[in-house]
Amino acid sequence: QKEVEQNSGPLSVPEGAIASLNCTYSDRGSQSFFWYRQYSGKSPELIMSIYSNGDKEDGRFTAQLNKASQYVSLLIRDSQPSDSATYLCAVKRVNEKLTFGTGTRLTIIP
């Protein structure tokens, strides 16, 4: 079993719709959870961080964490063509390694 698994892509969503990205992790001791966006040929950039159960909203982005189910998700509302990228889920314990999923490629269709 992979340490961090993401829903297999690619994922295509019409412009203006909601994009839903999912991630599960195996280490119950994980304490920090992140979503990164990566454009082709570029390095990852942080979209959202979440540390406790529940929802966290930032603009069009909402991260959801359920530690009991070992599940993290990212919702993107009113999807824009500029949201087309690969989204990476990452988890870590304090001061330990940061582990990534393989990523989900998202394409927003105009």
Add this chain to the structure above:
Amino acid sequence: DVKVTQSSRYLVKRTGEKVFLECVQDMDHENMFWYRQDPGLGLRLIYFSYDVKMKEKGDIPEGYSVSREKKERFSLILESASTNQTSMYLCASDRGRTEAFFGQGTRLTVV
């Protein structure tokens, strides 16, 4: 503005060469990481360091070594470059439980 800087954006080296990839961060972060990224395989951790002169092997340390003599600098060394080490190399740093910041990446080609 926080910054992680990698020494080269593109690099071409010959098989058997010793290769140094340098990374510097200006955020006083304790933790620094080296990843490689290959299509279909995602980001794989090579080594990380949680303090000066301290290092931990990641998932794929074979063929690599690292050096951290100063808090702000973390170097990745390919002892004898091989063609299967052609990849995108990414350096990152963080503090404790907070988010990691990435450098711009080094695309290394070994010929």
